[in-house]
Amino acid sequence: MPEFLFDDVFIVTRLDPDGKKFDRVSRVEAKSEIPGMYMQLDVATEVYPMRLGEKFKMVLAETLNLDGSADTGYYTHAVKETLADKYDYVMQGKLYKIADYVPPPPPEKKDADSDKDAENSSNKDADTSKNDEDTSSKNDEDASKNDEDASSKASKEDPKVEIFASFGGLLMLLRGDPSFATPFGLDKRIFLLIRKV
Numbered sequence: 579m580p581e582f583l584f585d586d587v588f589i590v591t592r593l594d595p596d597g598k599k600f601d602r603v604s605r606v607e608a609k610s611e612i613p614g615m616y617m618q619l620d621v622a623t624e625v626y627p628m629r630l631g632e633k634f635k636m637v638l639a640e641t642l643n644l645d646g647s648a649d650t651g652y653y654t655h656a657v658k659e660t661l662a663d664k665y666d667y668v669m670q671g672k673l674y675k676i677a678d679y680v681p682p683p684p685p686e687k688k689d690a691d692s693d694k695d696a697e698n699s700s701n702k703d704a705d706t707s708k709n710d711e712d713t714s715s716k717n718d719e720d721a722s723k724n725d726e727d728a729s730s731k732a733s734k735e736d737p738k739v740e741i742f743a744s745f746g747g748l749l750m751l752l753r754g755d756p757s758f759a760t761p762f763g764l765d766k767r768i769f770l771l772i773r774k775v
Contacts, residue, residue, distance in 0.1 A: 620748035671745030679738035
C-alpha cells in the first residue's frame with residue numbers, strides 16, 4: 579500500500595455555505611474526527627452526491643500505485659488494480675498554496691447602554707449629563723477591556739495551517755495543526771480519494 583500524505587474521516591457539517599453557485603457542484607464543509615481539522619471541498623455532486631451528517635474517509639496520496647511506486651502521470655484502468663479501485667470518488671490535482679491561518683477578528687459589538695446614555699444625556703440637566711458621561715466612559719473602558727481579552731484569547735489559540743489544492747477548478751481547503759502539512763509542498767501533484775463510511 580502507498581503511504582498517504584493525509585488520511586482521515588470527516589463529517590459533512592454544511593453544504594454550499596455561501597449559496598449554490600453551480601448546478602452540478604456543491605461546496606462541502608466538513609470537520610474531522612480529529613479535533614481541530616476542518617475542510618472545504620468542491621464535489622461534483624451530480625456524480626457523487628453528499629448529504630449533511632454523512633461520514634466519509636478522505637485520503638490524499640502522491641500515487642495510485644498499490645506498491646507505492648511513483649506515478650507516471652498516465653492512468654489506464656484496465657492494466658492493473660490501483661488505489662482508485664478501493665474508493666468511490668477520485669480527483670487528481672495540484673497543491674497551490676500553504677499558509678498560516680489567521681482567524682477573522684471578532685465582530686464589533688455595539689454597546690446598547692452607551693447609545694441609551696447618549697440619548698438620555700440630551701434630555702437631562704448638566705449634573706445628570708456629567709453622570710451619564712462618567713457611565714459612558716466606564717462602559718467604553720469595559721468594552722475596550724473585553725476586546726483586549728478576546729484578542730488575547732485568539733492569539734493564545736493553537737496555530738493552524740491551511741493548504742489549498744485545485745482539482746481542475748474544484749477547490750479544496752484543509753486546515754489544521756501545522757504538523758499535518760509537513761509532507762506537502764507547493765506544486766505537488768496529489769490524488770484525492772473519498773469513500774463513505
